[in-house]
Amino acid sequence: MYGNSNQPIIVLKEGTQRSKDKEAQFSNIDAAKAVADSVRSTLGPKGMDKMMVNSIGDVVITNDGVTILKELDVQHPAAKMVVEVAKTQDTECGDGTTTSVVLAGELLKQSEDLINANVHPTVITNGYNMAAAEAVKILNEIAVDAxxxxxxxxxxxxxxxxxxxxxxxxxxxxxxxxxxxxxxxxxxxxxxxxxxxxxxxxxxxxxxxxxxxxGVVIDKELVHSRMPKISKDAKIAVFNCGLEVKKTEIDAQIQITDPSRMNDFLAEEEAGMKRMVDHIKETGATVVFTSKAIDELVQHYLTKAGIMGYRRLKESDIESIAKATGATICGEVNELTEKDLGTAGCVEEKRVGEDGMAFITGCKNPKAxxxxxxxxxxxxxxxxxxxxxxxxxxxxxxxxxGKVVAGAGAPEIELGIRLAKFAASVGGREQLAIEKFAKAMEVIPWTLAENAGLDQIDVIIKMKSAHENNKDGKYFGIDLDSGEPVNMLDKNVIEPLRVKTQAVNSATEVANMILRIDDVIAARRAPPAPPQGGAPGGMPPGMM
CATH class of the missing domain: 3.30.260.10 (TCP-1-like chaperonin intermediate domain)
Structure with a gap:
């Protein structure tokens, strides 16, 4: 930066890197396109898989977009924004992650021509927002009940x-x-x-x-080998406390001066554990699950009482058992009553491979x-x-x-055709952005055809013709075996409406966010920390 006297004015710290205007925009767009290209070949039923090996040698083989992007160690800030799109899509819909990322990358690619033509990014983002709102309306119109x-x-x-x-x-x-x-x-x-x-x-x-x-399957074995392996018409007690002698809240010591009192102390501790098991037995419980430990003595008394016991379950396991059986999770053993017990047709320990697992089945109205x-x-x-x-x-x-749309690229082609017509009715410079948005929609059927080894141009032309010349054209997608447009409702290829609307909205949002960045200021990275220890050669500091 220079002042009136042409003297440089130092504002940023030395070593800071800065890119502005088109340089910054194209750098961000290239990073986002690189992320989209990394998952593009996995789109559709003919998509390929990716093998990823991390730094410790663990291997992941998948064609799931969000899994691939989570495994990639993405560093560029704009690329990370695109990865977040996939994560949001996965959270909201569970599917369509690759679609949303590829669409975001194509929206940014289409915007490059407009930026080069000196169309302001604000105009582009306004046009994209208008197109996205119209696209959601069109998707709702072409959706069918399910x-x-x-x-x-x-x-x-x-x-x-x-x-x-x-x-x-x-x-x-x-x-x-x-x-x-x-x-x-x-x-x-x-x-x-x-x-x-x-x-x-x-x-x-x-x-x-x-x-x-x-019901619920728990990857745990019985705490004692002599416990029953099956309980029919099971009454289930669920605890989030340990079945053991409670420790004091503060550090405490018990001093026993008379050796004969030691036996009394141990006997009382044992009696307390026996009372605990007796109380469980009185309620009618035949199976016990707890998220904490079960003392060895308690295990012994449970075994004698013919009660199955499982310990150290995850909180999610405990909650699922409660939902499936109708049990109430108890925080104290003494608070357990007959009303707190859950019911199941059968609780059985089965060997699966080399491990024992608990199968809780026959629940009356399982909500898990x-x-x-x-x-x-x-x-x-x-x-x-x-x-x-x-x-x-x-x-x-x-x-x-309760709403679905046809799959195999049918909604994207319909959006492309209708948005192109919508653009003509808008006018102004936003019209240019809406036209580019409409063009970007074609990337999904284009990629499906590409991954299936078909001629992309022929496929797009045939699909547009089918959409414009058939009464039910809006349902026509690409048959990836023949390369011909086919009614996807008849072919039983359908997707939830929310997957498409979420993909359009999230892709538009991230594209707009990246387009609005015109200045990237990156601080110099801190040098690596010096190795721990003394001076070279092992000499004390200050000595030659």
Whole structure:
């Protein structure tokens, strides 16, 4: 910076890097496009997988957009904003993460021409906001109702397609499980809290061995080998306290001067533990779960009373057991009453591979269920878990909203056509931005065709023609096997409306945020800390 006397005025700290105007904008846009390009090849049922190896050698193989971006160690600030888009999309919808990132990257790519033509970023962002609002209106217009189980299963099938979840029979089997699980935990208003759908996995068997447990599966073994292995018509006590002698709140010491009093002290401690178990037995409990420890003596008395016991459960496990069985979580053993007990048709310890697991089944009206995943390798079941997580969320939001749109690029082509017409009605410089927004929508069908090995230009031309010349053209997407436009409602390829609206809104927001940055000031990084220890050669400081 220079003053009136042409003398430099030092404002920033030495070593600070600064880029302004177009240089800053294009640098940020390039970073965002790089993130979008990194996941672009995974989009759609023909998308490829990525293998990521971290610094300690752990391997992740997936085509799930948000998982890939979480694993990448992204440093550029603008790139991190795009990663946040994927995380938001995953939180809100569970699916469409790759779509939102690719769309954000394309919106920024389309804006480059406008910036080079000296269209102000504020004009571009205004146009993008107008286009996004109109796009959401159009999506609501072309959406169809989805209330029956067949539609829900189709939504799940579409979400699972392209993930590494086996063949068509495995996909159909998993979709049946997912729809049942979502309907089990749905409340009276149709809202689905997917946290109540637990996913437990064990290596072994094949994907087709995955099944739904109407209750909870806990990856814990009985605390004592001689306890019963099964309890029919179980009465379940749930604690978040330890079943042991309580320690004092403050440090305390007991001094025993008479050796004979030592036996009295131990006998009283033992009697206290026996009373604890007697109280549990009096309530009628046949199974005990606790998030804390169970003393060895208490284990002994529980075994003698024929009561199953499990300890050191996670808080999430405790809450799920309470929801599934109707039990009340107790903070004190003495507070337990018969009304606090939960019920289950059966609590059984089963061997799964080399480990014992507790299966709590036959719950009357479970508000927590478990999908128990099996698969041949650790990588397979991890990818199946990611796929099921996505599908559970998509089925959940479909149950809540009751609206779906056709898949396979159909809504994006319809948006592109309608937004181009909308742009002409707006006028002004914003019209240019809306036209670019409409053009950006084509990136989704373009990428689907690219990943399927089809000619992208031919596919886009055929799809536009089908949309403009057919009564039900708005439902026509790309058949990735033949490359021809097909009615996706007839082909059972549908997606939740919320996935598309969220993708459009979040992609627009991040594109606008990046476009509005015209100055990047980066402080010089601190030098690495010197190694710990004395002066070189081990001499004390100050000596040669």
């Amino acid at each position: 209330k029956n189980d067949k539609m829900l299963k189709t939504v799940s099938d579409t979400s699972l397609t392209g993930k590494d979840v086996g063949d068509d029979s495995d996909l159909s089997h998993l979709s049946d499980i997912i729809v049942k699980a979502a309907k089990f935990v749905a409340d009276e208003d149709g809202r689905v809290d997917t946290k109540n759908i637990r996913i437990t996995k064990k290596v072994g068997g094949v994907i087709a061995d995955t099944y739904l447990v109407q 269920v478990t999908i128990f995943i099996r698969g041949g390798t650790e990588h397979v079941i991890e990818e199946v878990e990611r796929a099921i997580n996505d599908a559970v969320r998509t089925v959940g939001i479909t149950l809540e909203d």
